[in-house]
Amino acid sequence: MIESKQNKRVKQWKKLHRKKYRDQTEAFLIEGWHLVEEAIKSDWTIQTLIMVEDRERPEVWSHMDTIYVSQDVFKELSQTETPQGIMAVVRQNKLEFKPKYNKILLVDAVQDPGNIGTMIRSALAFDIDVIVLGKGSVDLYHDKVIRATQGAMFHIPIIQDDLELWINYCQQNEIMVYGTALDKGAKSLNQVDIQDKFAVMVGNEGHGVSSDYLEKADETVYIPIHEQSESLNVGVATSIVLYHFSLLT
CATH class of the missing domain: 3.30.1330.30 (Ribosomal protein L30/S12)
Structure with missing residues (x-):
């Protein structure tokens, strides 16, 4: 006592x-x-x-x-x-890179603990193999992140690492990298030919995915929404994309 x-x-x-x-x-x-x-x-x-x-x-x-x-x-x-x-x-579970993952969520500088928690829960729900939290993202072991995951963090591999390494890995192993973006060159989510092996890349609440990373993506995608709706919360958007991919793989 x-x-x-x-x-x-x-x-x-x-x-x-x-x-x-x-x-x-x-x-x-x-x-x-x-x-x-x-x-x-x-x-x-x-x-x-x-x-x-x-x-x-x-x-x-x-x-x-x-x-x-x-x-x-x-x-x-x-x-x-x-x-x-x-x-x-x-x-802490110090996981290292292992070449066995075919369904990957790449997270670029997402800073809100609630958003990270939502992403982790959705990644587990929709059969993602591994989550990679890139530089600038909130610490996985932050109190609010842990609570927001509702325990999901204990049942899916999560690695805090350099996204550049993972993008290179995907390109070398025929894993399609889909970057989420709102630019004119992006494809509507329902028009994308989704492969069995893929990485979904999502980005910061204010700036989205870094342009350096987007340039390396095989395709950029967006979620078609009502014209008067400016955007979706990144946690919600990630969940929608992962659910859509889970239906087609």
Whole structure:
């Protein structure tokens, strides 16, 4: 039982809300029963369970390292408005590039945690093999990203990497790269001949996909929408594109 906010372990856990410390320790915090359950069902490594003193640990979790804390200590660590009394320290999954992926989502500098969370959930739902978060994208282990994924992040490979490497890989392995864009040269989504092996490239909320990356795409596509609708949220747009591709492959 830990009752002091000044406890050494409590201070270390609290630091995990900062990217610098997450990178140093290669660990991060998750909070809430659903996220903890999804992490435990996956192949990710749970380092420590943290539970409020009056909560009971499920019997099937009895083998796990569990530390109980007071209500005050838990509130000190919590990032939610209505804490559920359970969180966990999870080891980061350091995935490396492997030439086995045929359905790829490439994400260029998307900065909103909610959008990244939506993309991850949709990629899992529509059978994407891997998600690559490029430079400028929000950190995968940001508290708000984790919550927005609703546990989907534990069930699909996600790599934070240089998109240039992945575009080159696709070109060398006959994987079509489809960039999303609003320029006049883009094809309407319902006019695109979709291949079995593909990469969908989506971009920043304000600027879209970098022009350097778009120039390397095999085709650029857009979603036909009502003429008075200026654009779609990038998370929603990504979901629509991935669903459309899933129907045709």
